[in-house]
Amino acid sequence: MNRGENEEIDPDFVARLADFLGFDQGRIQHIFEKNYLARNWGKYDYLFRFDKEISRIERGTVLYEKGDSFEVIVGFPKIRRAMVLDPTLKKHFNGLEKISVEEKMNGYNVRVANVKDDILAITRSGYVCPYSTERAKEKLDLRFFDDFPELVLYGEMLGPDNPYVPKEIYGIESVDFYIFDIREKNSGNPLPINRKQRILKEYGFLQVECFGEFSLETAAEEVTKIIRDLGEKEHEGVVIKDPDMVLAPLKYTSSESNCSDLRHAFRFYNEAGRDYMLSRIVREGFQTVEWNENEAEFKNRYMQLGESILNPLRESIRTVKNGQRLYEYVRIRVKDLKTAMEFENYLKRLGVDAIFEDPQPVGNEYLINIKKVNKSTNDKTQAIWEGELW
Numbered sequence: 001m002n003r004g005e006n007e008e009i010d011p012d013f014v015a016r017l018a019d020f021l022g023f024d025q026g027r028i029q030h031i032f033e034k035n036y037l038a039r040n041w042g043k044y045d046y047l048f049r050f051d052k053e054i055s056r057i058e059r060g061t062v063l064y065e066k067g068d069s070f071e072v073i074v075g076f077p078k079i080r081r082a083m084v085l086d087p088t089l090k091k092h093f094n095g096l097e098k099i100s101v102e103e104k105m106n107g108y109n110v111r112v113a114n115v116k117d118d119i120l121a122i123t124r125s126g127y128v129c130p131y132s133t134e135r136a137k138e139k140l141d142l143r144f145f146d147d148f149p150e151l152v153l154y155g156e157m158l159g160p161d162n163p164y165v166p167k168e169i170y171g172i173e174s175v176d177f178y179i180f181d182i183r184e185k186n187s188g189n190p191l192p193i194n195r196k197q198r199i200l201k202e203y204g205f206l207q208v209e210c211f212g213e214f215s216l217e218t219a220a221e222e223v224t225k226i227i228r229d230l231g232e233k234e235h236e237g238v239v240i241k242d243p244d245m246v247l248a249p250l251k252y253t254s255s256e257s258n259c260s261d262l263r264h265a266f267r268f269y270n271e272a273g274r275d276y277m278l279s280r281i282v283r284e285g286f287q288t289v290e291w292n293e294n295e296a297e298f299k300n301r302y303m304q305l306g307e308s309i310l311n312p313l314r315e316s317i318r319t320v321k322n323g324q325r326l327y328e329y330v331r332i333r334v335k336d337l338k339t340a341m342e343f344e345n346y347l348k349r350l351g352v353d354a355i356f357e358d359p360q361p362v363g364n365e366y367l368i369n370i371k372k373v374n375k376s377t378n379d380k381t382q383a384i385w386e387g388e389l390w
Contacts, residue, residue: 017063020070023055040128041349047115049126050075058188060126064115073113073152074188076124079239082250083286086220092250093242098213100193100243101223104251105178105208106236106260107156108164112136112177113185114145127350130342131332132157138335139177141203148199151191155179156208161333163343163370169234174333180208180239190245213243223252224291231256255301258283259308267312268326270377281305320381327355327371335365 009032011025018025031037036054040047040062050061058075082088093099109124110132119142121132135157144153157164159172170176179200182191191199193210200207214222219240226238237253258280265272265280288301316326334340337359347354353373359366384390 016068017070021057040126041346044120044128047126047128051126060122060124062122062126066116071115072186072188073111073115073122074183074185075126076109076111076154077188077248079249079251081283082240082252083283084290085223085252088250089219089223089240090216093216093219093240093247096216096242096247098243099216099219100213100241101211101219101226102180102239102241103209103211103230103235104237104239104253105156105158105170105180106165106167106257107158107162107178109154110136110157110177111152111154112140113152114149119145127346130339130346131163131334134334134336134339135175136177140205144199144203144205150185152183152185153177153179153205154181154183161331161367163330163332163347166330176206178206178208181245192244193241194243208239211238227252227254230254234260253283255284255287255304259304262305262308263312266309267316268328268374268377269313269316270380271374316377317381320378321385326374326378326381328374329369329371331367331369333362333365333367337366340366340368 009029014025014028014032017023018028021028028037031052031054034052036050036052037048038051039045040049047062047064050057050059053059058077060075062073062075063070082092089099110129111122113120113122119133119137119140120128121136123129123132140153144151156178157175158167158170158178159175160166160168161174182196182199183189184191190196197207197210211222211226223238223240230237231254234256235254236257237251239249239251241249261280262277265277284301284305288298291297293301319326332340332343334343340356340359344354344356353375355371355373357369357371359368361367
């Protein structure tokens with residue numbers, strides 16, 4: 001197949017891909033023309049990524065030619081949210097005796113896989129992130145990919161040296177990769193939890209904490225206890241799973257996580273979507289009723305919620321009013337400065353306006369501070385101060 005941004009699609013390629021996916025050729029041609037299926041950039045342009053969900057193919061799914069056929073790395077499956085625990089768990093997991101509860105950690109999603117004998121870290125959107133790829137190769141026992149070339153690691157990159165979702169709450173010095181699923185290529189089928197845990201332990205991989213298996217009858221009570229404990233540590237929440245990974249998992253988050261998300265969203269209020277903000281506020285309403293909070297507990301909740309919304313919003317408005325720019329401060333740590341340059345170019349391709357400061361040597365690595373410019377909120381706030389209507 002010919003390379004190039006406005007390439008003409010090879011009819012033979014279209015025919016083979018249509019046969020592989022079970023689509024007609026006209027539909028394959030259409031999704032290419034609409035860029036719903038598009039190439040990755042540069043040296044990874046042999047990878048195609050779905051930029052839109054198509055016929056149950058998850059957005060971010062990646063495929064590439066392998067011999068006369070194709071190989072697929074399935075995107076991250078959507079995990080639906082339980083707004084109230086007891087009725088939802090009993091309805092969703094009806095027929096199971098027990099369910100498994102794992103921690104939902106707050107980082108950014110990465111899939112790590114062997115792709116044409118190269119270990120790549122692929123983001124939720126289906127891009128190959130050069131920074132995540134370097135970190136994965138440093139952190140993981142790469143023998144796994146020789147022993148299980150047909151499997152893909154699904155996990156979270158966590159820690160303060162995280163350019164997407166930096167968090168200090170986990171006690172991580174730089175950045176680590178915590179795995180929550182192992183899935184098969186092509187089918188996307190997940191391994192049962194027990195087998196996943198055995199394999200991860202064998203290779204010394206970090207994995208999200210499993211709080212255990214609980215009877216479906218008492219699971220809501222147990223999950224509530226876990227959520228309260230996680231909230232005290234400002235951790236995000238849990239994912240509730242069928243131990244055999246046949247039924248789809250559910251997620252449930254702590255109030256503290258909702259408020260943390262809102263603090264970030266209202267600092268950059270014109271970048272964050274309204275649905276993103278509203279959903280977190282609605283979660284707080286359901287949780288306070290489900291937990292049957294008394295007036296003192298409810299007051300503490302709405303004070304915390306209000307502060308999460310108004311305090312960062314006030315600070316952003318003050319900053320712009322005083323003639324300063326709003327930045328999101330993040331950092332990365334790399335072994336090879338070439339990775340930092342590749343990551344800077346990668347962010348530019350994504351349309352992220354970022355200022356990379358000079359590298360600072362730290363042991364045998366380099367720490368690089370980055371200022372991400374949130375242009376929309378800066379411009380909107382400035383315009384309002386100059387008299388623009390909302």
